[in-house]
Amino acid sequence: MLCRLHFAPPAGALFPWLGPVRTLWPQPGALFAELERELRQEMERARQFMSSFEQLLGSGGGSAGRLSIAGDRAPGAGSDGFSVCQDVKDFAPEQLSVKVVGRKVVLVGQKETQSADEKGSFSYKYEVLKREWDVPEEVDAEALTCSLSAEGQLRIEAPKRALPAAPERNVPIQLAPAVAQVAADDSAERAKA
Structure with missing residues (x-):
């Protein structure tokens, strides 16, 4: 509610009797x-x-948001290979696809929901979930596996590549010029003694 003080000029030397000015x-x-x-x-x-x-x-319990990473490591190669876990409980298995594109794993989930009520209102909802992970070089992307738990957790895993066993071989030791000179001097001193 406005009163006459709201429209009054500011209090100062000219209007000392007004007191403090109130505003909205x-x-x-x-x-x-x-x-x-x-x-x-x-x-x-x-x-x-x-x-x-x-x-x-x-x-390590539960899923953190929509992405839960196995253990405390980032997605990628650990001591046991590549492993990620994604919460996909909002999607049916037939609405999900996992592809390996080069050195990337791509997860795509697509879902359409349509509904109509008795008043004739119609609603349409289209959801897309897309996640990508880089597969490290030391992981065998061809051996990638996916599993879906009853709780709606999709686990994508791939083992490390097996390193080929190197055959045994002898490695010759080469002497550097300075080391060869010291060795020659030592042999010369031994010959004098």
Whole structure:
């Protein structure tokens, strides 16, 4: 509600009897103090979320968001090869495809949902999930396997390539010129003695 003080000129030397001027807008200091308080609360909530997320990843339990990586390593080659786990519980197995394209593994999930209600309203929903992972050189991409758990976790794995056994061979030792000179001097001194 407005009163005559809202339309009055600012109080100063000309109008000392008016006192402080009231406006509809909040004081800038109060406004910024409120924004700062809300920002601090939001940052604290984000810190708590990241802390709990870090604990979840550290314990290895559950899936973190939509992508869960086996163990604490990044997707790629570990001591046992390549392994990733993707949450695909929103997709049926026939809606998923996994392809190896060069040195990449590509997962694509596509789903269409159509519905109509008794009032004649019609809705259509099309969802696409696409993920790509690089397959390291030391992993055998031809031996890639996929398995889908009852909980909707798709595990993509490939073993490391078996290194061929190297035949045994003798490696000759070559003497550098400085070492050859020292060896010649040692043999000359032994001959004098």
